[in-house]
Structures are given as C-alpha cells and as structure tokens.
Amino acid sequence: MTVAAMELVNLKKSIGNKDIIKGLSFSINRGEVFGFIGPNGAGKTTTIRMMVGLINISEGDVLIQGHSIKKDFKQAVREVGAIVENPEMYPFMTGWQNLKHYARMMPGVTEERMLKVVKLMGMEKAIKEKVGKYSLGMRQRLGIAQALLHKPSILILDEPTNGLDPAGIREMRAHIRHLAREENVAVIVSSHLLSEIEQMCDRIGVIKNGEMVTLQQVGAQDNDNLVHQLTVTPITKAKQFIQEEFALQVVEQDGILSFHCKKEQMPAVIKSLVENNCSIYEANVVNGTLEDQFFELIGENTIE
Amino acid sequence: MSRLFKLIQNEQAKIYIRKSTWIMYIILFAIIIAGAFLTDKFSDLNEDYQGDDWREVLQEENKDLQKEMEKDEYAASINPETIAKNNYYLENDIQPAPYGTWNFVTENAVLMMLVSLLTIIVAGGIIANEFRWGSIKLLLIRPISRSGILLSKYLATLLFGLYTTIFLFITSWIVGAIFFGVGDMNPEIVKQTANGFTSVSLLQETFTQYGYQLVPLIMMTTLAFMISAVFRNSSLAIGISIFLMMGGNTFIGFLAEKEWAKYILFANLDLSQFADGRTPMVNGLTLEFSITMLAIYYVVFLAMSWIIFTKRDVAGQ
Ligand SMILES: Nc1ncnc2c1ncn2[C@@H]1O[C@H](COP(=O)(O)OP(=O)(O)O)[C@@H](O)[C@H]1O
Numbered sequence: 001m002t003v004a005a006m007e008l009v010n011l012k013k014s015i016g017n018k019d020i021i022k023g024l025s026f027s028i029n030r031g032e033v034f035g036f037i038g039p040n041g042a043g044k045t046t047t048i049r050m051m052v053g054l055i056n057i058s059e060g061d062v063l064i065q066g067h068s069i070k071k072d073f074k075q076a077v078r079e080v081g082a083i084v085e086n087p088e089m090y091p092f093m094t095g096w097q098n099l100k101h102y103a104r105m106m107p108g109v110t111e112e113r114m115l116k117v118v119k120l121m122g123m124e125k126a127i128k129e130k131v132g133k134y135s136l137g138m139r140q141r142l143g144i145a146q147a148l149l150h151k152p153s154i155l156i157l158d159e160p161t162n163g164l165d166p167a168g169i170r171e172m173r174a175h176i177r178h179l180a181r182e183e184n185v186a187v188i189v190s191s192h193l194l195s196e197i198e199q200m201c202d203r204i205g206v207i208k209n210g211e212m213v214t215l216q217q218v219g220a221q222d223n224d225n226l227v228h229q230l231t232v233t234p235i236t237k238a239k240q241f242i243q244e245e246f247a248l249q250v251v252e253q254d255g256i257l258s259f260h261c262k263k264e265q266m267p268a269v270i271k272s273l274v275e276n277n278c279s280i281y282e283a284n285v286v287n288g289t290l291e292d293q294f295f296e297l298i299g300e301n302t303i304e
Numbered sequence: 305m306s307r308l309f310k311l312i313q314n315e316q317a318k319i320y321i322r323k324s325t326w327i328m329y330i331i332l333f334a335i336i337i338a339g340a341f342l343t344d345k346f347s348d349l350n351e352d353y354q355g356d357d358w359r360e361v362l363q364e365e366n367k368d369l370q371k372e373m374e375k376d377e378y379a380a381s382i383n384p385e386t387i388a389k390n391n392y393y394l395e396n397d398i399q400p401a402p403y404g405t406w407n408f409v410t411e412n413a414v415l416m417m418l419v420s421l422l423t424i425i426v427a428g429g430i431i432a433n434e435f436r437w438g439s440i441k442l443l444l445i446r447p448i449s450r451s452g453i454l455l456s457k458y459l460a461t462l463l464f465g466l467y468t469t470i471f472l473f474i475t476s477w478i479v480g481a482i483f484f485g486v487g488d489m490n491p492e493i494v495k496q497t498a499n500g501f502t503s504v505s506l507l508q509e510t511f512t513q514y515g516y517q518l519v520p521l522i523m524m525t526t527l528a529f530m531i532s533a534v535f536r537n538s539s540l541a542i543g544i545s546i547f548l549m550m551g552g553n554t555f556i557g558f559l560a561e562k563e564w565a566k567y568i569l570f571a572n573l574d575l576s577q578f579a580d581g582r583t584p585m586v587n588g589l590t591l592e593f594s595i596t597m598l599a600i601y602y603v604v605f606l607a608m609s610w611i612i613f614t615k616r617d618v619a620g621q
C-alpha cells in the first residue's frame with residue numbers, strides 16, 4: 001500500500017470550551033485534487049492551519065507522507081506548500097524578491113526551479129514588479145508559485161478563487177488542474193462555493209460545523225436523479241407548464257428553472273416547451289447528487 | 305548554521321528594503337551634520353591654546369574668570385571648575401589639545417539614544433509586522449523550527465543596532481574630520497573624576513562612552529522585541545519601550561528613596577554611574593548588583609518571547 005500524501009486521523013480542535021473541529025478523518029492521494037467545501041465558519045481554515053502546524057492540534061493527528069505534523073514538524077512540513085486564507089506576500093518587495101525570500105528558507109531550491117515555477121504560473125512579466133501593485137489574481141498566482149518552490153507532495157490552497165472575477169476563476173481552475181498533472185502533487189482546494197471548484201476536483205468533502213458531512217467522488221452521478229436547469233422565457237409560464245404537464249417539482253432561482261428528472265425525459269420536456277412558444281436559451285445538467293446534498297446540508301447553494 | 309545565516313539575511317533584506325529605514329538613517333545623518341555645524345559655530349574649540357603662548361593664555365583666562373566671579377553670582381558657581389581645569393593643565397604642563405574629530409565622535413555618544421530609538425522601532429515591528437501583514441503564516445510553514453525563526457529575528461535586530469551604531473560612529477568621524485580636522489592620532493583629554501582631574505586617552509574615552517550606551521540599547525531593544533512577540537502589536541511594543549526609555553530615569557528619580565528601587569530595570573541601565581568614583585542614583589547599587597539584575601531581566605525578556613512565540617496558535621488577527 002502506498003502512503004497517502006496526507007492523512008487526517010480523527011482531527012479535533014477546541015478553543016476554550018468550544019469544539020471547532022470535531023473529528024475529521026480522510027486522506028488525499030498524490031495527483032488528486034480534493035475539494036474542501038463548506039460555508040463560512042465551517043472550519044476549513046482552522047483545519048488547514050492544523051494541517052500545516054500553525055495551530056496546535058487538540059486531538060488526533062495529521063500525517064503528511066507518513067510524517068506527523070505534531071511530532072515530526074520539519075519532515076512533515078517539507079512536503080507541504082500552502083496558502084492560508086489570503087496570499088499575503090510582502091507588498092514592498094517584487095514578486096521575485098518574495099520568491100527568493102522563501103527559497104532561502106528551504107533546502108535545494110535553485111534559481112532554475114524558481115524560473116520554472118514562475119513560468120508554470122505564467123508570471124514572467126509581472127515577477128519584477130512590486131507585489132503591492134499586483135491584482136488579487138496575480139497575488140494568488142504568486143502565492144501558488146511560492147508554495148510550489150520546494151516541490152511539495154501536497155499543495156494546500158485556502159479559497160484560491162475567493163474574490164476573483166469569473167475569468168480569474170476559470171484561469172485559476174486551469175492552473176490548478178495543470179499543476180496537479182505537471183507536478184504530480186496532491187491538491188487540497190477549499191471553497192465556500194461548490195460551483196467555483198467542483199469542475200476541477202476529483203473528490204469533494206463537505207464540512208459543516210466542524211464535521212465532514214459527505215465525502216464523494218466527482219462524476220459519480222446518479223443517472224436517475226439528475227438536476228436539470230433551463231434558462232427560459234417567459235419563465236412563469238414555463239414553470240407552470242412543466243409542473244402541470246410532467247408532474248415535476250420546479251424551483252425558480254435567478255431566472256433559471258431547476259428540477260429533477262431522468263435524462264430520457266428531457267427531450268420531451270424541451271420539445272413541448274418549444275411547442276408552447278417558450279424560448280429556451282440554455283439547458284444544463286448538473287451533478288445532481290452533490291449539488292443536492294450541498295443544498296440540503298447547507299440550506300442554499302451559496303452562503304456568504 | 306548556513307540556514308540561520310540565510311534567515312538573518314532575509315530579515316535584514318526586509319528591514320533595509322523599506323523606505324522608512326532609510327528615512328531613519330537620513331534623519332540621523334542630518335542631526336549629525338546639524339550638531340557639527342552648531343559645535344563649529346558656538347563651542348569653544350581650544351583654538352586659543354594652540355600657540356606657543358598657551359600658558360599665558362590660560363593664566364589670562366583664569367584672571368578674567370576670577371574677576372567675573374566677583375561680579376556675577378552665577379559665574380561664581382560654575383567658574384571654579386574651569387579654573388581648576390586650567391590649573392591642572394598648567395601644573396602638569398599639558399597643552400590643551402585642539403578640538404578634533406575624536407572629540408566630536410565622543411560627544412555624539414549622546415546620539416546613541418537615537419540609535420536605541422531606531423533599534424526599538426525595528427525590534428517592535430520585526431515580529432508584529434509579520435502578523436499584521438499576514439506573512440507570518442507563510443514564514444512558519446517552512447522546515448525550520450519557530451525557535452530558529454525567532455533567533456534569526458532577534459539577531460537581525462541586534463545587528464541593525466550594531467550597524468546603526470557603526471553608522472553613527474563613522475559618519476560622526478567623517479563629518480567631524482571635515483568640520484574640525486582629524487587632530488592627533490591618540491589625543492589626550494582632561495576629565496574630572498571624584499579624585500580631581502586626570503588626563504585620559506580620548507580614544508579610550510570614546511569607546512567607553514559608546515560601550516555604556518550599548519547597555520540600554522540592548523536592554524530596551526530586547527524589551528521591545530518581547531512585547532512584539534507577546535502582543536503581536538508593533539505600536540504597543542514601540543510605544544511602551546520608548547515611553548519607558550524616556551521616562552525611566554524620571555521614575556527612578558521619584559522612587560530613589562524606596563527600598564525596592566534598585567530592583568527596577570532603569571536604576572541599573574547606566575553603568576557609568578559606577579565609574580570615576582561617582583555615587584549611584586539609588587542607594588545600595590553596586591556594579592555587580594546591576595550586572596546581575598540586567599542579566600536576570602535579559603533572560604526573562606528572551607524567555608518570555610521564546611515561550612509565547614513557539615507555543616501559541618497563529619490564528620486570526
Ligand atoms: N481563534 C479563535 N477563537 C475562537 N473561535 C475561533 C477562532 N478561530 C476560528 N474560530 C471559529 O471557528 C469556526 C471556524 O472558522 P474557520 O476555520 O475560519 O472557518 P472557514 O474557514 O470554514 O470559514 C468559526 O465559527 C470561527 O468563529
């Protein structure tokens with residue numbers, strides 16, 4: 001059996017008499033992108049802080065390539081690259097000076113490696129500029145570059161898409177997928193928005209109130225229970241029509257109709273909508289089970 | 305070892321890359337220039353004694369001082385010292401040396417107060433700033449123990465103090481040389497002690513003065529460093545340390561009569577109070593006692609910094 005890149009063993013954290021993390025156990029393998037999802041305040045950052053030894057572990061342990069972060073900090077942390085919360089680089093130094101700073105703190109980081117990482121994150125142009133002038137997206141990328149310098153076997157990114165515009169988010173996703181392949185690292189990406197990171201993850205764990213509520217493979221879909229989304233006008237008429245004609249539960253949100261049905265049922269739905277003079281602009285299938293569970297567990301899809 | 309060296313290099317890069325550090329040096333430089341200018345304009349530079357007739361000049365001066373004392377009460381209180389000093393020159397047949405750059409360097413030992421202030425500012429920020437910037441999280445997830453990070457930061461702070469002291473010393477020497485000339489290689493000066501006047505080597509006097517000033521510099525810097533590590537707040541660290549540095553002597557003035565006054569840090573900072581047969585500020589102080597107290601305070605400051613910095617959670621601001 002190969003050693004997991006990272007393994008959490010009944011990890012707990014209490015501050016004062018408040019239990020913040022209540023026993024997390026899961027592992028992440030090399031080359032895998034793991035989505036760590038939960039609403040704000042669920043305990044994602046607290047878990048990540050324990051993973052990298054920034055805060056003491058109340059109970060349990062984190063093993064990184066088999067090394068305990070508690071007992072064998074240096075060996076364990078050598079395998080980790082991370083951004084915790086925001087990519088807080090020194091604003092008064094250039095991107096390159098920042099990388100140089102962290103390179104000096106780790107053995108075996110060559111100039112060549114620094115250049116490679118800069119290229120990997122597509123920052124050749126910006127690297128000579130002061131970080132104070134960077135956009136948030138640029139700072140995120142520099143943050144990832146910093147985390148990759150020493151060829152870690154696990155990369156931990158805390159809300160890397162937070163605050164980015166849609167184009168930035170798409171770019172970030174592409175970068176992370178590319179990295180997982182290119183560098184063969186395990187990646188943990190946290191987010192409070194399932195939709196922002198679902199596409200790039202191999203596996204997703206949902207955390208709520210310090211507990212893991214579901215852990216599952218992305219793409220393992222329940223074919224009989226898909227969620228379909230339609231962008232359609234006039235929306236009220238279409239909603240009524242689908243409910244009456246097909247006896248389906250329809251939810252209207254942000255100008256989009258969502259409902260469960262079998263894949264085979266969809267052509268008929270669309271056909272009859274068109275025949276009834278509804279204009280369909282977009283039709284989507286979303287990963288029903290996951291989206292649903294998230295929705296059920298968290299109450300809504302996006303929690304700010 | 306080379307890892308520690310690189311960590312110190314990092315810390316120094318972060319100190320010296322910032323504009324605020326350079327502004328501190330520019331201010332220090334400007335004060336040195338201003339000092340030289342004022343000294344040149346308004347101080348007695350012993351120019352009158354440089355001719356072959358210096359003995360007559362001294363005697364003449366003593367007569368004038370004597371006359372002044374008869375008319376003026378204030379002069380009566382301060383002139384005897386000058387007369388005694390002049391007599392010492394005459395009796396021992398020492399020609400007063402001209403005011404040269406070494407005199408200027410020695411007088412600038414008072415600017416070590418400013419060096420302490422600047423070093424306190426660096427010490428107060430060196431840990432707290434990392435917390436304020438959030439960069440502490442990236443700093444502490446390296447294969448380096450927290451003790452190692454702390455040590456590198458402390459050493460970088462002390463080195464900053466040392467470099468700034470050297471800057472003060474060398475800049476003073478150069479500016480002094482430009483304004484007053486280099487002077488003798490090893491000039492002697494006459495100074496007053498409890499046992500009257502003696503002639504001492506000026507160079508030795510210079511290094512002694514700076515040496516005494518290093519004690520409060522190191523102690524107050526270490527105090528600021530501790531507050532920075534414990535409270536993670538630079539304004540607090542800098543504010544408290546500077547307030548205590550400025551106010552310390554005043555407190556001691558008020559508390560000198562108290563039995564426990566000698567245990568206060570500030571009663572022990574000025575080791576020159578034991579030199580030249582002077583009487584210490586507070587009853588019961590001896591050099592040995594002061595050194596012991598300083599060592600205890602120093603160890604406590606460092607231990608507090610270490611315990612808090614290595615053990616406490618790094619979470620939230
Ligand atoms: N230092 C702390 N003291 C007390 N409570 C804390 C502390 N840090 C975090 N918490 C609490 O722990 C919970 C989890 O926070 P966090 O891990 O930041 O959540 P997330 O990153 O998922 O948004 C929150 O309810 C928060 O209020």
Ligand SMILES: [Mg+2]
Binds near residue numbers: 044085158159
């Ligand atoms: Mg968080």
